[in-house]
Amino acid sequence: MRTNIDFGIDLGTTNSSIVKMENGKPKVIKTDEQFETMPSCVHFTQRKSVLVGKKAVNALQIDLKQALKTFSESKTNTFSEFKRTMGTTHLYKSSNMDRSFYSEQLSAEVLKQLKSMVLDEPVNAAVITVPAKFKNQQKEATIRAAKLAGIKQVVLLNEPVAAATAYGLDAKQKDGYWLVYDLGGGTFDVALIKAEDGILKVIDTDGDEWLGGKNLDEAIVDQLLIPYLQKNYLITRLLADEKTREMLRAVLKIYAEEGRIVLSYKDTHTFVSNLGDLPNDEHNKEMELDVDATQADMVRILGPLYQKTIEITLALLLRNNLSGSRIHALILVGGPTHSPILRKMLKEQVTPIVDTSIDPMTAVATGAALFASTIPLENVVVDPTKLQLSLDFEATSVELKETIGIALLPGENSALPAEVWAELARADGGFTSEKIKISEKPALIRVLLLPSQPNMFRIRVIDHEGNAVLSQPEQITIIQGIGIDEMATLHYHIGIGTFDSGENRELFQPVPGLEKNKKLPATGIISGLKTRNALLPGNQENRLVIPTYSGEYNAPGTDPLLNNLIHEVVITGLNIPQELPEGSELEITIKIDRSEHIQFSAYFPLIDHTEDLSIPVKNTDPPTAAYLEERIDEAIQTANHIEAYELAGQFSDIKNRLQLEKGSIHGRFNILNDLRKLLLLLDTEKRKTVWPELEKQLTEEWNQLKKVVDLAKGDERINWGIVDGYMSDYKLHVPIVLKDKDIKRARHYIDDMYFTRYEIVNIALSGELDCDKLKSIDGVFNSFSWSDPQKARQLLNAGLQDCNSGKADKAKDTLKALYKLMPQKDREKVEKK
Numbered sequence: 001m002r003t004n005i006d007f008g009i010d011l012g013t014t015n016s017s018i019v020k021m022e023n024g025k026p027k028v029i030k031t032d033e034q035f036e037t038m039p040s041c042v043h044f045t046q047r048k049s050v051l052v053g054k055k056a057v058n059a060l061q062i063d064l065k066q067a068l069k070t071f072s073e074s075k076t077n078t079f080s081e082f083k084r085t086m087g088t089t090h091l092y093k094s095s096n097m098d099r100s101f102y103s104e105q106l107s108a109e110v111l112k113q114l115k116s117m118v119l120d121e122p123v124n125a126a127v128i129t130v131p132a133k134f135k136n137q138q139k140e141a142t143i144r145a146a147k148l149a150g151i152k153q154v155v156l157l158n159e160p161v162a163a164a165t166a167y168g169l170d171a172k173q174k175d176g177y178w179l180v181y182d183l184g185g186g187t188f189d190v191a192l193i194k195a196e197d198g199i200l201k202v203i204d205t206d207g208d209e210w211l212g213g214k215n216l217d218e219a220i221v222d223q224l225l226i227p228y229l230q231k232n233y234l235i236t237r238l239l240a241d242e243k244t245r246e247m248l249r250a251v252l253k254i255y256a257e258e259g260r261i262v263l264s265y266k267d268t269h270t271f272v273s274n275l276g277d278l279p280n281d282e283h284n285k286e287m288e289l290d291v292d293a294t295q296a297d298m299v300r301i302l303g304p305l306y307q308k309t310i311e312i313t314l315a316l317l318l319r320n321n322l323s324g325s326r327i328h329a330l331i332l333v334g335g336p337t338h339s340p341i342l343r344k345m346l347k348e349q350v351t352p353i354v355d356t357s358i359d360p361m362t363a364v365a366t367g368a369a370l371f372a373s374t375i376p377l378e379n380v381v382v383d384p385t386k387l388q389l390s391l392d393f394e395a396t397s398v399e400l401k402e403t404i405g406i407a408l409l410p411g412e413n414s415a416l417p418a419e420v421w422a423e424l425a426r427a428d429g430g431f432t433s434e435k436i437k438i439s440e441k442p443a444l445i446r447v448l449l450l451p452s453q454p455n456m457f458r459i460r461v462i463d464h465e466g467n468a469v470l471s472q473p474e475q476i477t478i479i480q481g482i483g484i485d486e487m488a489t490l491h492y493h494i495g496i497g498t499f500d501s502g503e504n505r506e507l508f509q510p511v512p513g514l515e516k517n518k519k520l521p522a523t524g525i526i527s528g529l530k531t532r533n534a535l536l537p538g539n540q541e542n543r544l545v546i547p548t549y550s551g552e553y554n555a556p557g558t559d560p561l562l563n564n565l566i567h568e569v570v571i572t573g574l575n576i577p578q579e580l581p582e583g584s585e586l587e588i589t590i591k592i593d594r595s596e597h598i599q600f601s602a603y604f605p606l607i608d609h610t611e612d613l614s615i616p617v618k619n620t621d622p623p624t625a626a627y628l629e630e631r632i633d634e635a636i637q638t639a640n641h642i643e644a645y646e647l648a649g650q651f652s653d654i655k656n657r658l659q660l661e662k663g664s665i666h667g668r669f670n671i672l673n674d675l676r677k678l679l680l681l682l683d684t685e686k687r688k689t690v691w692p693e694l695e696k697q698l699t700e701e702w703n704q705l706k707k708v709v710d711l712a713k714g715d716e717r718i719n720w721g722i723v724d725g726y727m728s729d730y731k732l733h734v735p736i737v738l739k740d741k742d743i744k745r746a747r748h749y750i751d752d753m754y755f756t757r758y759e760i761v762n763i764a765l766s767g768e769l770d771c772d773k774l775k776s777i778d779g780v781f782n783s784f785s786w787s788d789p790q791k792a793r794q795l796l797n798a799g800l801q802d803c804n805s806g807k808a809d810k811a812k813d814t815l816k817a818l819y820k821l822m823p824q825k826d827r828e829k830v831e832k833k
Contacts, residue, residue, distance in 0.1 A: 003473035005375045007126040008368025013083040014185025018114040019369035024456030026369045029117045042109045043078040044096045052113035068247045082106045087137030089619045104145040111149035125153035127372035131187040132158040132491045133209035140617040156595040160191035161487045162367030163333040168482040174198040176328030184334040186212040198398040199483035206316045210670035213336040220256035223301045228291045233281035242663030264338040306342045324351035386472040396479045407442040417463035427456040452481035488520040492550035497560035502744030508560045521593045529586040533823035539573035567615045623672045625662035644685045694746045701753045767808030784826045792821045
């Protein structure tokens, strides 16, 4: 009986695989066709049965060609690449099943098929790999897929980390920096790993969740195959229609993928279709492909995409103060890394030490299985006929000798022999420990490990007469040669939006303890926050909304909305036992486990109350072409306004791509991904323009205040002692702020001088400015979030009556009372109006 998870699954965009630990070693489970990987493709038959893998791929090609011939997708029943829409609300409609499926439901069918390949035991627990760039929504969807497939215990592991684990076991060099370059069918990940005496630690990761082999195939379609058809046939109307264009691209990708793979080991290839595969053109001429291509064509077409991955890799090294010369191994993972073009580019631009020693197709699943062998199974059924043991040991080790603690599990062995002895025998027969008497008090057994491999030990237990006693567990495994305790890390900052008075806006702030690359599990605490409105017990209308985000390495200090929204935590009056005034102190604690499940708690010191909440991660909606176009146009306008013309050009390039890919769900997500990255850069450029505008405002406010003071001199209603003190402070500090370009203090003095000027003018005009504010509030009364609307209306009516009856001097007291009934954001709008 297994005591650890022991199964690793690579759930890929194009192909998937499963590996199990057998006798302490990873074993790749083969498909019925005797392949080590299985296509991640699902087909629903007319009899409502499910085909997965190679048979589904065959059906897919027939489906796509038939759909293109009839220009109809209504009969689609085969699906692939659905991993790219994991964690979204996108649906795949099957006519045979008369229903639609989410990506996680299709992924569950792939997982079921992988499980069925294991013939001798059930698979109820597994480590499943995900791209490092997967966001929380995608990871949660992966876990749901596993649960749908009957995998009750699921641990997620990032793909490059899994590959590094597989590589590390056999690595000749156990020290130094490694780069795992993982270019799969749908995603690109790169991980910087530091090895010290075999102990591995993730230093940093990056990548692109919308760049993989499928994008390479699309580039071949758009730049080679479609131009050939345009040159030889009339397909103007077909390409002008978004729907038919995407149907043509889908069919042509079949030939593109085949040719790309061939060109990984041959210098030339002819892209050829069979007569009848493609529809007739607009002159009713039957179309076919017959395109010769060379490595030079692939350099031209695929080189820019490969270059994009290399630039991401070089940027990763740069921000960690490293260069390629300090990398001891660049480890290639994923089918597209077979390309000789890519390997040449990596050797020339990153490091000549490109390591191809591991199988790029199964390394991820193998590493996942090795990792799985270190994780105990949960909810193991206790066999009352067996001796129950408690074992304490390190599942991975860089030492050749390890100590194992062994004891009887208290309260579980009443019907078994009173005295027992135990020894551990290594599975290869080369080592057996001494026999020691065991009890509920732990005893220590020293074992000898074989280097650079998993070491399985059988536990032999005997009673005082030398009779064998069955135990649970009956074996353990220790992996020698690597330490992987530091390999599960956060690949994004986890944070919230906090108001920055210096920039006068919300900024993304990582929660301390949950910064990118922190080891998992992790706990983050952020204190010193203030509630922006009051909460009344039992009142559901009073809401405190706390959005949580994940952000890239360059996200801190940016607009929170440019980052990935995980969930909006909402706390209302129903959650608290007593009144919580506006501005009350708030402390947030967020806990994240190995699979990045999030637990959230908010502590309010004033009322000594903690509210514990789980954070449900909802699927995201796919972006529409109209939404993307609107955001791109806004960005172009902003970039031109701040004279960031290079960025404006990049946004224009994305807009041109949108015109080609607006009909593709994957294309739109890809564009959104690139758009967000550019918007973060634009946000940085916008911040550079803040000071010139503030400098102008500060200078103008200072000059206006001096004029007002000069005009009001002699008005005895004004307390000139206080005003003179203010003016002396401004005269001293405003020049310093201007010299230091101090944004935060500039905003402070702009506001302070405005209020000083306002009070002087208001006194000089006998309170008329306060009356104007009351009238302004009256005009938009219902737009404010009043804590007590009825009381606010009574106060406002009384204040307006005072103003109309010549008692404008009383308006200030009315304003102060109204401010107390407003949330801070509303009060700030009125005060500065």
